[in-house]
Amino acid sequence: xxxxxxxxxxxxxxxxxxxxxxxxxxxxxxxxxxxxxxxxxxxxxxxxxxxxxxxxxxxxxxxxxxxxxxxxxxxxxxxxxxxxxxxxxxxxxxxxxxxxxxxxxxxxxxxxxxxxxxxxxxxxxxxxxxxxxxxxxxxxxxxxxxxxxxxxxxxxxxxxxxxxxxxxxxxxxxxxxxxxxxxxxxxxxxxxxxxxxxxxxxxxxxxxxxxxxxxxxxxxxxxxxxxxxxxxxxxxxxxxxxxxxxxxxxxxxxxxxxxxxxxxxxxxxxxxxxxxxxxxxxxxxxxxxxxxxxxxxxxxxxxxxxxxxxxxxxxxxxxxxxxxxxxxxxxxxxxxxxxxxxxxxxx
Amino acid sequence: xxxxxxxxxxxxxxxxxxxxxxxxxxxxxxxxxxxxxxxxxxxxxxxxxxxxxxxxxxxxxxxxxxxxxxxxxxxxxxxxxxxxxxxxxxxxxxxxxxxxxxxxxxxxxxxxxxxxxxxxxxxxxxxxxxxxxxxxxxxxxxxxxxxxxxxxxxxxxxxxxxxxxxxxxxxxxxxxxxxxxxxxxxxxxxxxxxxxxxxxxxxxxxxxxxxxxxxxxxxxxxxxxxxxxxxxxxxxxxxxxxxxxxxxxxxxxxxxxxxxxxxxxxxxxxxxxxx
Numbered sequence: 001x002x003x004x005x006x007x008x009x010x011x012x013x014x015x016x017x018x019x020x021x022x023x024x025x026x027x028x029x030x031x032x033x034x035x036x037x038x039x040x041x042x043x044x045x046x047x048x049x050x051x052x053x054x055x056x057x058x059x060x061x062x063x064x065x066x067x068x069x070x071x072x073x074x075x076x077x078x079x080x081x082x083x084x085x086x087x088x089x090x091x092x093x094x095x096x097x098x099x100x101x102x103x104x105x106x107x108x109x110x111x112x113x114x115x116x117x118x119x120x121x122x123x124x125x126x127x128x129x130x131x132x133x134x135x136x137x138x139x140x141x142x143x144x145x146x147x148x149x150x151x152x153x154x155x156x157x158x159x160x161x162x163x164x165x166x167x168x169x170x171x172x173x174x175x176x177x178x179x180x181x182x183x184x185x186x187x188x189x190x191x192x193x194x195x196x197x198x199x200x201x202x203x204x205x206x207x208x209x210x211x212x213x214x215x216x217x218x219x220x221x222x223x224x225x226x227x228x229x230x231x232x233x234x235x236x237x238x239x240x241x242x243x244x245x246x247x248x249x250x251x252x253x254x255x256x257x258x259x260x261x262x263x264x265x266x267x268x269x270x271x272x273x274x275x276x277x278x279x280x281x282x283x284x285x286x287x288x289x290x291x292x293x294x295x296x297x298x299x300x301x302x303x304x305x306x307x308x309x310x311x312x313x314x315x316x317x318x319x320x321x322x323x324x325x326x327x328x329x330x331x332x333x334x335x336x337x338x339x340x341x342x343x344x345x346x347x
Numbered sequence: 348x349x350x351x352x353x354x355x356x357x358x359x360x361x362x363x364x365x366x367x368x369x370x371x372x373x374x375x376x377x378x379x380x381x382x383x384x385x386x387x388x389x390x391x392x393x394x395x396x397x398x399x400x401x402x403x404x405x406x407x408x409x410x411x412x413x414x415x416x417x418x419x420x421x422x423x424x425x426x427x428x429x430x431x432x433x434x435x436x437x438x439x440x441x442x443x444x445x446x447x448x449x450x451x452x453x454x455x456x457x458x459x460x461x462x463x464x465x466x467x468x469x470x471x472x473x474x475x476x477x478x479x480x481x482x483x484x485x486x487x488x489x490x491x492x493x494x495x496x497x498x499x500x501x502x503x504x505x506x507x508x509x510x511x512x513x514x515x516x517x518x519x520x521x522x523x524x525x526x527x528x529x530x531x532x533x534x535x536x537x538x539x540x541x542x543x544x545x546x547x548x549x550x551x552x553x554x555x556x557x558x559x560x561x562x563x564x565x566x567x568x569x570x571x572x573x574x575x576x577x578x579x580x581x582x583x584x585x586x587x588x589x590x591x592x593x594x595x596x597x598x599x600x601x602x603x604x605x606x607x608x609x610x611x612x613x614x615x616x617x618x619x620x621x622x
Contacts, residue, residue, distance in 0.1 A: 084513035098521040
């Protein structure tokens with residue numbers, strides 16, 4: 001079911017947290033609300049599920065206006081960051097609780113619980129209590145409980161934040177699989193750009209209560225609208241270097257780079273160079289000294305201090321014989337350089 | 348080295364200081380079943396006559412011990428149930444609902460709890476007289492419950508504070524009403540608190556002396572504390588064996604409750620939901 005937020009405004013006391021936000025999530029689409037803490041992404045989520053009242057704007061599920069409906073009457077499933085399982089109930093009772101509230105027949109509930117338990121693959125844990133489950137299993141129970149009512153919308157509030165790294169990877173694809181299998185419209189709130197990029201169809205990147213860019217992960221990565229977006233997406237992160245655009249791009253430290261095709265701005269600007277676009281494979285022209293090498297297994301992350309100032313990162317396949325203190329003379333893939341105006345807008 | 352041998356000096360100090368208490372408790376029992384000569388600590392022959400109050404009235408004008416015990420039980424249990432029920436709801440309200448004047452209410456609770464009962468006794472007497480509840484069990488039950496409430500509400504608020512918000516939000520999202528969320532999802536999390544509060548307020552009611560003495564002096568509303576007081580005051584011959592036997596009888600339920608519910612009682616100091 002399509003979800004539509006129109007001119008959503010939220011104030012806490014005199015403080016306006018979100019103003020006139022518009023967001024449409026297509027039916028069956030999974031969208032990420034991504035942003036640093038305090039950007040309003042959780043506030044948006046709580047407004048959608050009905051825990052926070054909206055101070056302005058409207059919210060539609062399909063054609064139904066649910067703006068003023070209390071949380072109980074909206075059809076929304078929520079997975080909380082700490083899962084919020086009911087500790088005194090068994091897994092079966094936890095998953096079945098939403099149906100019990102609807103006064104469904106016992107046999108009916110049992111059948112539905114079994115179906116959901118199958119979907120999230122915890123069929124053998126139904127008799128346990130939440131305290132006897134691992135983090136990943138609790139997560140699956142929370143998902144099953146959120147989905148059993150067949151809600152219009154599924155909301156996930158930082159669902160992976162409490163898991164260890166390996167489980168996180170596993171649950172990332174699990175959540176996506178379950179979302180695809182059920183075909184449910186979903187919103188994922190996260191501050192982790194890797195999660196957002198790997199799990200969602202589209203990302204809404206938020207800052208100070210505004211959506212600064214909305215697009216597919218690929219679009220956002222290769223075509224960021226501002227310096228903030230470019231800096232937020234990408235791991236390892238992009239490097240920024242101040243420069244002056246004339247015939248060529250002259251960096252503050254004296255180096256100069258070929259202008260990328262299509263850039264017609266002149267004057268002061270900031271260049272964004274992703275680590276994969278800087279290295280020996282792009283020729284020469286940028287001299288500096290390696291200050292740090294971070295082996296990451298398959299790749300090595302190399303921090304370079306350029307002569308004359310400025311730091312830039314490179315990522316190279318591991319096995320490259322480079323160590324801290326080495327002098328390098330590498331080049332930049334000039335067509336992949338992103339240029340930003342001093343106020344952060346993309347040029 | 349075991350924990351016991353590491354803390355031997357603490358055990359020693361505690362032993363020295365609690366020995367007099369232990370001796371007194373021991374003689375409470377010994378003197379009630381074996382009458383020693385006055386001034387002597389050596390127990391005499393076994394003699395159960397001090398416990399005669401259990402099967403006969405010690406003198407004509409006095410109510411039977413069993414009627415008095417029933418009164419005491421009724422008084423203590425009704426008070427405990429009243430305090431626990433009211434604390435379960437008002438503690439939730441104070442912990443969760445954003446009502447005007449909440450901080451003042453919380454401050455008020457502490458002040459009320461610290462208030463010595465005895466300073467209020469004249470005012471309470473007048474109120475009960477006015478309501479026609481003077482010298483009734485109901486009257487002292489209401490007064491005792493009212494005086495215990497600040498403590499109960501405060502304790503329960505603490506327990507509710509440890510229940511994560513998300514559990515309630517999840518319940519609301521699952522379609523349950525706020526009332527159902529409270530009853531079915533939150534209340535089970537604070538059960539250890541309710542159990543501890545129930546026991547503590549029962550014990551407090553069981554040992555209450557001043558309120559029944561002043562506000563329900565009649566013999567039909569006598570509780571064990573006032574009964575014992577009356578026996579000691581009236582007895583011209585000072586039958587210490589009898590006093591001790593009654594005292595023993597009075598404290599047996601307390602000892603049993605402590606032995607059985609130790610774990611639940613400790614919860615109130617832990618304050619956590621992990622029982």
